[in-house]
Amino acid sequence: MVKESVQAGRRSFKSLASTIDIVGPIERSSRLDRPIRGLAKAVRRRIGPGRLRDLLHGVPTGKPLHPPLVTFVVGCWAATSVIDLTGTGSRAARTVLTAGLGAALPAVASGITDWSVIHREQQRVGFVHAITNLTAFGLYAGSLALRIGGRERAARLLSYAGLGAAGLGGFLGGHLSYRQAVGANHADSVAHLVPLGWYDLCSLNDLPNGRPVARRLGYIDLFVLRVDGEVTVLADHCPHLAGPLHQGRLVAEGGAACVTCPWHGSTFRLSDGAVVHGPATAPVPAFDTRIRRDGVIQVRPAQR
Numbered sequence: 327m328v329k330e331s332v333q334a335g336r337r338s339f340k341s342l343a344s345t346i347d348i349v350g351p352i353e354r355s356s357r358l359d360r361p362i363r364g365l366a367k368a369v370r371r372r373i374g375p376g377r378l379r380d381l382l383h384g385v386p387t388g389k390p391l392h393p394p395l396v397t398f399v400v401g402c403w404a405a406t407s408v409i410d411l412t413g414t415g416s417r418a419a420r421t422v423l424t425a426g427l428g429a430a431l432p433a434v435a436s437g438i439t440d441w442s443v444i445h446r447e448q449q450r451v452g453f454v455h456a457i458t459n460l461t462a463f464g465l466y467a468g469s470l471a472l473r474i475g476g477r478e479r480a481a482r483l484l485s486y487a488g489l490g491a492a493g494l495g496g497f498l499g500g501h502l503s504y505r506q507a508v509g510a511n512h513a514d515s516v517a518h519l520v521p522l523g524w525y526d527l528c529s530l531n532d533l534p535n536g537r538p539v540a541r542r543l544g545y546i547d548l549f550v551l552r553v554d555g556e557v558t559v560l561a562d563h564c565p566h567l568a569g570p571l572h573q574g575r576l577v578a579e580g581g582a583a584c585v586t587c588p589w590h591g592s593t594f595r596l597s598d599g600a601v602v603h604g605p606a607t608a609p610v611p612a613f614d615t616r617i618r619r620d621g622v623i624q625v626r627p628a629q630r
């Protein structure tokens with residue numbers, strides 16, 4: 327009897343979960359791939375590598391820029407509706423609505439820059455997320471125009487509709503962040519997988535000179551570069567979306583040796599894994615190295 331009810335409970339939970347999976351079909355559908363491809367390419371061309379792009383990704387602060395900007399925008403818009411509902415001041419409502427519209431511009435710029443360098447399934451959800459948020463922007467802009475024209479009642483209705491669209495956009499944004507891990511640090515687990523201490527990695531003679539290779543340390547994939555008698559070791563997974571860094575290009579940036587991720591071009595300093603260029607905003611975990619007398623390379627998580 328108990329077993330049957332547990333099974334029935336499981337069945338109804340499963341059917342509820344599949345009923346509310348409205349994002350899965352978007353993620354899997356290739357219908358919008360052509361405009362997505364074209365738009366992503368145009369964005370990458372328009373906002374080319376450099377300071378502006380790094381700024382829009384959030385490289386200077388080490389955190390993605392889009393989430394805090396969006397939080398401010400949605401906060402302003404939600405406040406507009408609260409003020410409207412309580413009738414505490416049309417001037418205050420107009421002020422926070424305008425602040426939200428103003429902050430939406432950099433929020434869109436940072437969001438679309440992040441979006442242009444993610445996987446296709448993520449771009450599909452991101453595309454619909456952008457449409458819903460642009461709809462919200464249009465509704466709030468219309469609401470502001472009506473408020474300026476003195477049509478308060480219609481303006482409030484438009485704001486409520488805008489809040490609904492922004493809510494849907496937020497739901498999709500949540501899926502992007504928490505299910506599809508856009509903006510998350512994909513190399514963070516490394517620090518938890520390697521307890522402190524020195525570990526044997528491989529023999530110096532087993533490594534090619536001047537060409538990065540992948541090696542494993544327990545569960546961890548490592549980027550290993552030998553240049554004559556010097557060995558550099560970083561985590562191999564790019565913090566942006568886990569691209570294989572050992573397949574990247576070795577470059578020099580500001581006099582420092584770096585590696586550029588083969589997937590979306592994040593660039594990391596070899597000496598400490600610091601981000602030189604995005605889209606990654608988190609550094610790649612670095613390892614200290616030493617070479618034993620018998621030529622065995624030992625590594626440990628960097629003590630910095």
Ligand code: FES
Binds near residue numbers: 566587589605
């Ligand atoms: S995975 Fe995107 S830059 Fe490395």
